[in-house]
Structure formats: structure tokens, C-alpha cells
Amino acid sequence: MNTKKFLLQEKDIPVAWYNIAADMENKPRPILNPATKEPVGEEDLYPLFAQELARQELNQTDAWIEIPDEVRDMYKIWRPTPLVRAYGLEKALDTPAHIYFKNESVSPVGSHKLNSAIAQAYFCKKEGVTNITTETGAGQWGAAMAYAANAFGLELAVYMVKVSYLQKPYRRSVMQTFGAQVIASPSMSTKAGRKILTGNPNYQGSLGTAISEAVELAIQTPDCKYTLGSVLNHVMLHQTVIGLEAEKQMEMAGEYPEIVIGCFGGGSNFSGISFPFMRHKLKAGKDIRIIAAEPESCPKLTRGEFQYDFGDEAGYTPLIPMFTLGHTFSPAHIHAGGLRYHGAGAIVSQLRRDGLMEAADIPQLETFDAATLFARTEGIIPAPESAHAIAVAIREARQAKEEGNRKVILFNLSGHGLIDMAAYDQYFAGDLMNYELTDEDLEVNLAGLDRIITQ
Numbered sequence: 001m002n003t004k005k006f007l008l009q010e011k012d013i014p015v016a017w018y019n020i021a022a023d024m025e026n027k028p029r030p031i032l033n034p035a036t037k038e039p040v041g042e043e044d045l046y047p048l049f050a051q052e053l054a055r056q057e058l059n060q061t062d063a064w065i066e067i068p069d070e071v072r073d074m075y076k077i078w079r080p081t082p083l084v085r086a087y088g089l090e091k092a093l094d095t096p097a098h099i100y101f102k103n104e105s106v107s108p109v110g111s112h113k114l115n116s117a118i119a120q121a122y123f124c125k126k127e128g129v130t131n132i133t134t135e136t137g138a139g140q141w142g143a144a145m146a147y148a149a150n151a152f153g154l155e156l157a158v159y160m161v162k163v164s165y166l167q168k169p170y171r172r173s174v175m176q177t178f179g180a181q182v183i184a185s186p187s188m189s190t191k192a193g194r195k196i197l198t199g200n201p202n203y204q205g206s207l208g209t210a211i212s213e214a215v216e217l218a219i220q221t222p223d224c225k226y227t228l229g230s231v232l233n234h235v236m237l238h239q240t241v242i243g244l245e246a247e248k249q250m251e252m253a254g255e256y257p258e259i260v261i262g263c264f265g266g267g268s269n270f271s272g273i274s275f276p277f278m279r280h281k282l283k284a285g286k287d288i289r290i291i292a293a294e295p296e297s298c299p300k301l302t303r304g305e306f307q308y309d310f311g312d313e314a315g316y317t318p319l320i321p322m323f324t325l326g327h328t329f330s331p332a333h334i335h336a337g338g339l340r341y342h343g344a345g346a347i348v349s350q351l352r353r354d355g356l357m358e359a360a361d362i363p364q365l366e367t368f369d370a371a372t373l374f375a376r377t378e379g380i381i382p383a384p385e386s387a388h389a390i391a392v393a394i395r396e397a398r399q400a401k402e403e404g405n406r407k408v409i410l411f412n413l414s415g416h417g418l419i420d421m422a423a424y425d426q427y428f429a430g431d432l433m434n435y436e437l438t439d440e441d442l443e444v445n446l447a448g449l450d451r452i453i454t455q
């Protein structure tokens with residue numbers, strides 16, 4: 001009998017995260033203070049982040065960073081996650097390719113985000129922090145942080161973009177179940193929120209506004225830190241448990257992936273699945289294709305520019321060297337809310353610039369075609385974000401069939417879609433559409449960039 005899923009034991013949970021920056025020949029450029037254009041130092045990050053997280057953010061020398069036992073103990077609740085051979089999907093596609101997926105949807109909140117939330121909550125707790133703040137759009141990160149804060153006895157305030165607060169009540173309920181205080185943003189609880197509401201009482205909110213509210217509260221509250229669920233180097237670091245487990249599981253399967261795929265918002269699950277394999281490419285010259293799957297409507301890696309840009313819409317964060325569509329870019333309202341972000345993290349951006357990875361942009365309807373085929377053949381309803389990775393895997397498997405090539409494909413299933421069924425409803429009703437970014441819109445957004453990188 002063929003093996004369907006490859007399972008590790010609790011003792012096989014990785015003991016260290018993989019810090020790819022240490023192995024990169026061209027290190028990512030430093031993040032800059034927007035006022036002085038000087039590199040930001042570790043201490044500059046202390047007011048916002050736990051000190052250990054600030055250290056991890058700037059560490060470019062240690063390839064392995066030990067995972068504390070307390071974090072590994074929490075990981076045991078759902079890790080190691082299964083690696084699954086997608087026989088059903090292979091059969092439906094009639095492809096000679098072997099398709100594997102790492103199933104991160106089995107986490108208690110249904111996505112990979114908990115891998116970093118647990119780590120961030122742990123380091124905050126260890127340093128005497130009592131309160132944390134964060135923002136959330138569609139609610140996946142907020143749900144993960146709520147779980148983690150509860151696990152380590154921290155108070156959490158989540159600023160949730162108002163339109164999502166009203167339209168996605170179930171992720172709000174998940175956060176409240178774990179004891180988080182959820183505030184619709186903009187709110188009257190911060191100066192930033194009050195200023196916006198005074199001018200425009202009906203403003204439906206944005207991630208940029210929610211970030212400024214969460215940051216303001218963190219800076220003004222004693223023993224309070226801010227947390228972020230993607231983009232930053234320390235978040236990518238924590239997510240490498242995904243790929244480190246998958247590395248062992250592919251060995252159990254007796255195969256080696258020639259193509260590794262992750263969907264791409266700010267880069268955390270993509271980095272998680274791919275960096276441990278990228279390591280083989282950097283250190284041993286392995287020939288692997290690594291592909292980021294992004295929405296056609298938000299194509300920073302396929303059509304964006306490599307420049308210094310702000311991490312948020314409002315321009316409060318340091319300047320990050322990134323592939324960007326411009327921080328004022330407002331992506332179309334596709335259902336993959338977690339992929340509606342204008343830029344890519346600094347490490348991924350450098351790897352992309354150095355030609356070590358590829359990117360593909362996928363129209364919304366193709367992602368839902370892929371999602372339904374996957375649900376009907378593998379039995380798991382994927383998150384709309386994860387469906388981008390599935391769509392690229394399907395493209396590659398079809399290509400393999402044309403070429404008569406038995407290639408091995410691995411993708412990350414970053415989450416399930418059970419709280420995203422409204423999106424599926426619209427797809428079945430024929431109400432979903434594709435949104436291609438026009439060259440004119442792209443140019444308008446990029447024109448606002450302060451072009452610090454000149455070569």
C-alpha cells in the first residue's frame with residue numbers, strides 16, 4: 001500500500017529555527033530610519049518589540065537560533081504537521097508529477113500564523129511584558145496572537161480593520177473566545193483613530209490605520225509591546241519549522257522536491273516552507289525551483305520595483321528594502337485578504353533580486369478553480385490565500401504532463417478555508433471576478449516612491 005501522509009514524532013519538532021540571512025552571500029540591505037536615512041539599530045527597536053525579537057530581526061551571523069523548550073512544548077499541541085502526498089489531485093490531473101503538500105491548516109487557529117505568534121508571545125512574557133497590541137485585517141493573525149497571548153497569560157488588544165470587523169464576525173469571535181480585546185479600527189481609543197474619525201466618522205478603516213493605532217497604544221502603555229505577523233525577518237525565522245519538518249518528511253517519502261511553492265502575502269509561510277530548501281541551493285548548489293504564488297491584483301514580486309519603502313500605508317514604520325507596489329497601493333478587494341499587501345519582506349526581496357527564486361501571479365478565478373478541485377480530490381477546503389499555491393502546483397503538474405516529466409512538487413497549505421465560506425458562496429454564484437493591475441495604475445503608485453536605491 002502507498003503511504004498517504006508522512007508523520008514525524010513530537011521529539012522531531014525542530015530544536016532550532018533556520019536563519020537564512022547567515023548563509024546569504026548578498027545580505028539584505030539594512031532597514032533605515034526614514035528621517036535620517038541611517039540604518040536602524042537593535043536598541044531603536046526596543047520600544048516596540050521584545051529585545052530578543054529585535055536581536056533576531058537584525059541577526060545575520062547565526063544560521064541556527066535555538067527554539068526555547070517552552071515554545072516547543074506549545075508547538076506539540078499541533079506540530080509536527082503532516083506532509084501529505086496528493087494522490088487524489090495527481091489522479092484528477094492525470095499527471096506523472098508527484099505532488100506533496102505540508103498541511104499547516106491543522107493548527108488550532110487553522111493557519112501557519114501560530115508558529116510565530118507562540119514565539120513572539122513567549123519572548124514578550126520572558127522579558128516581563130504584560131500587554132501586547134497588534135492589528136489584523138481578515139483576522140488570521142489576530143486569531144493566532146489571541147491564542148498565543150492566552151497561552152502565556154498576556155493581555156492582548158487587537159485593532160481590527162472596521163470593514164472586516166463587521167463582515168468577518170467569526171474570526172472576531174475566535175479572538176474573543178481566547179480572551180483578546182478586539183477593537184474596530186479606526187477607534188476613539190487612540191490619537192490616530194480620533195483624528196481620522198473626527199474628519200470622517202464613516203471611515204471603514206485600513207491596515208495602515210490599524211497599525212498606527214496598535215503602535216501608538218504599545219508605545220504609550222507601560223510593559224506593552226507591539227507584534228506583527230509577517231514581513232519582518234524574525235517572523236520568517238519562526239516559520240522555518242515548516243520547511244525543516246518537510247525536509248525530514250520528504251526524506252521519509254524517499255523523494256526530493258524539484259519545485260517548492262508557497263503563497264505570498266508578506267512572505268512568512270513562503271519563507272517557512274522554502275528557506276530550509278533554499279539552504280541546499282545556497283550551500284550545496286542544489287537545482288531547485290522555488291516559486292512564490294501571488295495574486296494578479298497584487299503582484300509585488302512579478303511587477304513591483306526593488307526600492308526602500310514603508311511597511312505600512314501611513315508611513316509610520318522604518319524604510320524596508322523590498323519589492324513593492326508603493327506603500328499607498330490599495331489592492332483590489334480579492335478574497336485572499338492575507339495576500340493584499342503592497343510589499344515583500346527584505347530577505348525574500350534580496351533573494352528575488354539575486355535570481356534565487358521565481359514568482360507567479362494568479363488571477364482570482366483560477367485560484368478558486370484550484371481550491372475546489374483540491375477540496376474535491378483531497379478533502380480539505382483551502383484558505384483563499386493557500387489556493388494560490390495550489391494553482392501554481394497545478395500549473396506545474398500540467399506542464400509536467402505535457403513534457404512527460406515525473407517531477408516532484410511540494411507546496412505549503414498555509415491554512416483551511418472553513419471561515420472563508422462567504423468567498424466560496426460568491427464563487428459558486430458567479431459573482432467573483434479577476435482584477436488585473438493595469439500598467440497605468442502601477443506607474444501612478446510607483447511614482448510616489450522616494451528612490452533611494454539608484455543602481
Ligand SMILES: *Cc1c(COP(=O)(O)O)cnc(C)c1O
Nearest residue numbers: 230265266267268269338385415
Ligand atoms: C496570513 C496568511 C497568508 C499570507 O501571509 P504570509 O505572511 O505571506 O504567509 C497566507 N495564508 C494564510 C492562511 C494566512 O493566514
